[in-house]
Amino acid sequence: MDPGMRDHLQHPVAVMGLPINSLSADEAVDTLERLIQSGGTHQVCTMNVDIWLNALADPHLHRIVAGSSLVVPDGMPLVWASGLLGCPLAERVTGVDLVPRLAELSARKGYKIFLLGAKPGVADRASRLLERNYPGVQIVGTFAPAEDNLMRMDHTEILRKIHAVSPDILLVAFGNPKQEKWIWMHRKRLGVPLSMGVGGSFDILVGDNWRAPRWIQRCGLEWAMRFMQEPMRLGPRYARDFFGLVRYLPQALLAAWWQRSFRGPSRVTTASTREVMHVNVYGRFDGETVAAVREATRASIAHGLVMVVHLQTVRQTTIAGFGVLLDARRQLLDAGLSLSLAGMNLKTRFALHAWRLQPLFDEWQPAISRRRSRRPATAETSIRIAVRSEQEMVPETVPAQTRIHG
Numbered sequence: 001m002d003p004g005m006r007d008h009l010q011h012p013v014a015v016m017g018l019p020i021n022s023l024s025a026d027e028a029v030d031t032l033e034r035l036i037q038s039g040g041t042h043q044v045c046t047m048n049v050d051i052w053l054n055a056l057a058d059p060h061l062h063r064i065v066a067g068s069s070l071v072v073p074d075g076m077p078l079v080w081a082s083g084l085l086g087c088p089l090a091e092r093v094t095g096v097d098l099v100p101r102l103a104e105l106s107a108r109k110g111y112k113i114f115l116l117g118a119k120p121g122v123a124d125r126a127s128r129l130l131e132r133n134y135p136g137v138q139i140v141g142t143f144a145p146a147e148d149n150l151m152r153m154d155h156t157e158i159l160r161k162i163h164a165v166s167p168d169i170l171l172v173a174f175g176n177p178k179q180e181k182w183i184w185m186h187r188k189r190l191g192v193p194l195s196m197g198v199g200g201s202f203d204i205l206v207g208d209n210w211r212a213p214r215w216i217q218r219c220g221l222e223w224a225m226r227f228m229q230e231p232m233r234l235g236p237r238y239a240r241d242f243f244g245l246v247r248y249l250p251q252a253l254l255a256a257w258w259q260r261s262f263r264g265p266s267r268v269t270t271a272s273t274r275e276v277m278h279v280n281v282y283g284r285f286d287g288e289t290v291a292a293v294r295e296a297t298r299a300s301i302a303h304g305l306v307m308v309v310h311l312q313t314v315r316q317t318t319i320a321g322f323g324v325l326l327d328a329r330r331q332l333l334d335a336g337l338s339l340s341l342a343g344m345n346l347k348t349r350f351a352l353h354a355w356r357l358q359p360l361f362d363e364w365q366p367a368i369s370r371r372r373s374r375r376p377a378t379a380e381t382s383i384r385i386a387v388r389s390e391q392e393m394v395p396e397t398v399p400a401q402t403r404i405h406g
Contacts, residue, residue: 011290012071013089014322015082016252017056017356019330020047020071022082022089028072029101035069036111036168036193043068043183044196046095048075049241051176056248059359061177064184066360067330072098076220077245084249085256085355087287087320095198099205100130102169107136114162114192115142117173118202126202140165150178159189170195173202248356255354258347262316268292270299277305282313287320297328301335312343317351329360 012019023031035042045051045068052075055062065071072093073079082089106113115123123142130137143161147153162170170192172179179197187195203209209229216222227234266283270292277300281289293309300307309325311317329339341361344352352358 011287011294011320011327012323013082013087013287014319014326014355014357015073015078015085015087015089016052016248017062017359018047018052018065018071019068019323019326020073020078020082020089022087023072023093024090025093025097025101027090028070028093028098029105031070032098032102032194032196033105033109033111039193041187041190041192042070042194043180043187044070044072044194045180046074046093046098046197046199047071047078048073049077049245050075050237051180052078053241053244054177056244056356056359058177061180062359064180066326067184067333069330076222077241080220081245081249081252082319084253085319087318087323094201095196096201096204096211098196099126099171099198099201100133102171103130103134103137103139106138106169107134110138111168112138112140112165113169113171114140114165114167115171115173115202116144116158116162117175117179118144118200120144120146122202122206122208123173125206129206140167148178150182153182155186159186162190162192166191168193171198171201172196173198173200175199251354252356255351256319259316259318259351264315268296270296272299272303272305275305277303277307279307279309280313281309281311284316285311285314285321286316286318287324289321290324293324293328297331300332300337304337306338306340307332308340308342310342311348312345314345314348317348319355322352322355322357326357326360 012021014020021028021031032044035044043064045065047065051065055065073082073089074092074094076092079089079092102111102113105111115127117123118126121144123144127139127142131139141161141164143158145153145158170183170190172183172195174182174197176197176199179199183190183195183197200209204211209226211222216225223234223238227238262284264283266285266288268282268289269280271278271280277296279293279296296307299305307328325339325341332339339361341352352361
């Protein structure tokens with residue numbers, strides 16, 4: 001694959017308020033291995049419609065998902081929605097498909113895996129199955145806590161068991177939102193390079209729940225087979241998912257339709273003060289701005305600057321553009337910094353609301369405005385994406401207006 005295309009695939013797309021990466025299953029596994037090798041600790045989220053609705057209803061969970069190093073689409077409705085919104089995701093990538101792929105990776109590369117959660121005995125059975133199917137896989141531990149309540153769990157015992165074997169990959173089957181919150185709660189103490197919530201994947205692997213045939217999966221009808229197996233449990237959940245899509249998707253599509261195509265020149269410029277990196281976006285704001293925003297993000301982190309992205313001269317924005325912002329926001333927050341949005345026009349404001357991104361950029365930071373008014377920019381660089389004559393360019397000066405901070 002062309003390196004430029006691979007780099008483009010790596011930044012997330014903001015699908016219905018969540019940063020979801022557009023990757024094939026093979027690319028997802030390659031990305032997971034790079035996360036293991038990159039140092040630090042990384043959380044991975046497999047996203048379906050139920051988790052999406054939970055995130056919209058729970059600001060804490062919403063921020064956890066937005067702060068994850070990788071989010072993959074574990075539900076066909078999200079893949080379909082991304083296409084309707086103009087930036088289709090590559091394919092559905094499920095947790096139950098990633099678990100055996102990671103076992104195969106472990107067998108080849110020696111990465112150690114710990115299976116945590118599920119019903120008593122299920123993780124042990126899943127471990128034996130993976131060891132049989134992938135000779136050489138390094139399953140170094142399994143554990144199913146007796147207590148279901150997140151607040152009453154014996155976290156010390158769980159962490160002790162994990163620390164004793166130092167795994168490279170931790171697969172957590174607590175179900176959403178508990179597994180995402182548990183990983184986030186202990187991310188600094190786990191010492192595990194890669195932690196991923198896998199929901200009911202262990203139950204499916206060992207055959208306690210049946211997996212739909214491939215042709216049903218490709219048609220997006222796997223939910224129907226799961227419903228037939230557990231109608232009492234999954235019936236209310238699927239009804240909630242359906243009405244959630246009916247509630248939120250039409251407004252998101254309206255916002256995408258309003259963002260009519262802009263064919264004029266587009267560019268990104270940056271200017272920094274002693275405390276703030278200002279990023280000015282002109283024209284079209286989409287995935288093509290990724291290089292400029294990433295460069296500004298790296299400079300902000302290197303110099304300890306908060307970032308302000310000015311959007312009032314944006315003529316068209318896409319969910320890919322907001323995906324680039326969410327990626328920058330995650331990196332800045334990891335470095336103890338912040339990202340703010342400034343000067344949005346009505347069309348961009350509506351997109352932010354309709355695409356359910358408002359909760360991630362909803363705090364006010366007036367001090368940035370005061371600092372900017374007192375200190376002139378000390379450095380400026382310009383990165384041109386498509387440049388015509390200077391007369392066609394929008395004005396360079398961007399007043400610092402309405403700020404939304406994430």
